[in-house]
Structures are given as C-alpha cells and as structure tokens.
C-alpha cells in the first residue's frame with residue numbers, strides 16, 4: 175500500500191491522530207490544602223546510567239556521569255530537601271533502581287514519592303503495545319519490591335508518550351502521568367474522546383533543567399544557559415503560578431542539577447516560594463489527588 179505524505183492525509187486521518195490522546199476537564203482547585211495559594215511540585219528524574227544505556231551506549235565516561243548522580247547528586251539533593259522540609263517526586267527507571275536499591279530506599283524513607291520512568295529509559299514510541307506493557311508492568315514490580323510501595327504515577331522516559339501509553343496506564347490503574355504539556359493545571363486525559371480517569375500533571379521544557387544544561391561532547395549539542403538565567407526563568411514561572419493560584423512544577427535531573435554551581439537554584443526556588451507566602455510543597459501524587467478531588471472541572475479549551 176502506498177504511504178501517503180502528511181499533506182495528502184484526509185481530514186479524517188489527521189483528526190484521528192490529533193484526537194487520540196487529548197486534554198479533557200481542567201482541574202484547578204479553588205484552593206490548595208491549608209489555604210495555600212500555590213502548589214509546588216518538584217521532581218527529579220534519576221536516570222543515572224540509563225541515559226547512556228538506553229541507546230545501546232557503553233561509554234565508560236558517560237556511565238561515570240550517571241554514577242555521579244547516585245554518589246554525589248542524590249545525597250546532596252536529599253540533604254537539601256530534608257533541610258527545607260520539602261517532599262518531592264522521583265521518577266526512576268527500573269534499571270537505576272536495580273543498580274541502586276539503597277538509594278531508592280533512602281528516597282522513600284525521607285517521605286518522597288517514587289514513580290515509574292521506564293525500564294532502561296527506552297523510547298515508548300519505538301515499542302509494540304505488548305513490549306511497552308510488559309516493561310511498564312515489570313518496572314512497577316521492581317519499584318514496588320525495592321521501595322516497598324507500588325507506584326501510582328509515571329513519567330514516560332524523554333516524555334515519549336506512545337499511542338499505547340495511555341491505554342496501558344489505564345489498564346494498570348495508574349492515577350496519573352506527568353509527561354504531557356497541554357496545560358499548566360492538572361487535567362483529565364481523554365482517550366479517543368473518552369475520559370479515562372487518568373490525570374495529567376503537565377510538564378514543560380521551559381521548566382526542565384536538561385534543556386539549559388545538557389551537552390554531548392561529540393555532537394553540536396551544547397545549549398548552555400547561565401545558572402542565574404535558569405533561576406530567573408524558573409522564578410518567573412513560580413511567581414506567575416503563585417499569582418494565578420496554580421501549580422508550579424519542575425523537572426530536574428540529579429546528574430544535571432546536582433553540581434556545586436547549580437544546586438543553589440533549587441534552594442533559592444524553595445526560599446523564594448516560602449517568601450511569597452502560603453505555598454504547599456507536595457509530591458506529584460498529592461497534587462494530582464487534591465486536584466482530582468477539588469478541581470472545578472471546567473473544560474479547558
């Protein structure tokens with residue numbers, strides 16, 4: 175059969191593609207717990223060595239970058255969060271959890287959430303439904319066995335959400351995903367127009383440290399932004415979320431943000447948030463559950 179180019183697609187075809195996974199009800203609560211003005215949801219994607227392994231890479235240098243995430247960055251991040259009494263969410267590929275079970279146990283013992291982040295940080299859109307489902311289920315099993323709690327949420331590796339991901343999440347009775355970007359508030363995900371009960375806590379590249387700091391020695395991939403500029407962007411996002419009574423969500427990576435010259439960004443964000451007034455630091459799971467229960471249900475357009 176001849177493959178049609180996108181400009182040859184019928185209206186039915188492109189509408190079907192666009193309509194497959196969509197944002198439904200917007201869930202902005204009238205208020206947050208204890209009358210807080212704003213929810214602050216910090217997350218750390220503990221990719222570590224899987225960033226190298228997932229493409230079949232075996233570079234000892236880049237694997238050591240991953241080990242830094244475990245040896246230096248995670249302890250530094252946990253210390254900081256403890257010092258400021260903040261709970262966050264950690265999204266952990268199963269291979270990271272198997273390499274570092276004690277790290278996950280420490281994260282869980284500090285009251286943080288652990289969510290699914292693929293098996294080896296694979297790209298979901300490269301997989302069949304059966305393969306993606308098998309990896310998601312095995313990943314949930316590994317995280318449950320190691321941390322003692324079955325994850326209720328996921329973040330697709332590289333935010334690569336396949337045409338099957340939502341169906342699998344619903345089959346697994348996951349409560350939420352955090353890897354799409356149709357809104358700044360939580361919303362219910364629709365599958366082919368039908369509400370699924372799965373809630374999205376949206377992410378955005380502007381609120382992701384990797385965009386500003388990530389580099390690859392052998393590619394022209396060096397989008398360097400000064401840490402003070404990154405702080406400025408995050409702070410403006412936070413100020414606006416506070417003014418609107420919404421959610422401020424951040425995606426950070428231990429082996430990117432955990433350096434001496436960058437970790438202060440997280441600390442200053444926490445300090446700045448507290449200086450604004452009454453804010454609610456919460457895990458993604460807590461934010462999603464509150465939004466689902468208290469959200470106004472207005473349809474976002």
Ligand SMILES: [Zn+2]
Nearest residue numbers: 219221331332
């Ligand atoms: Zn990741």
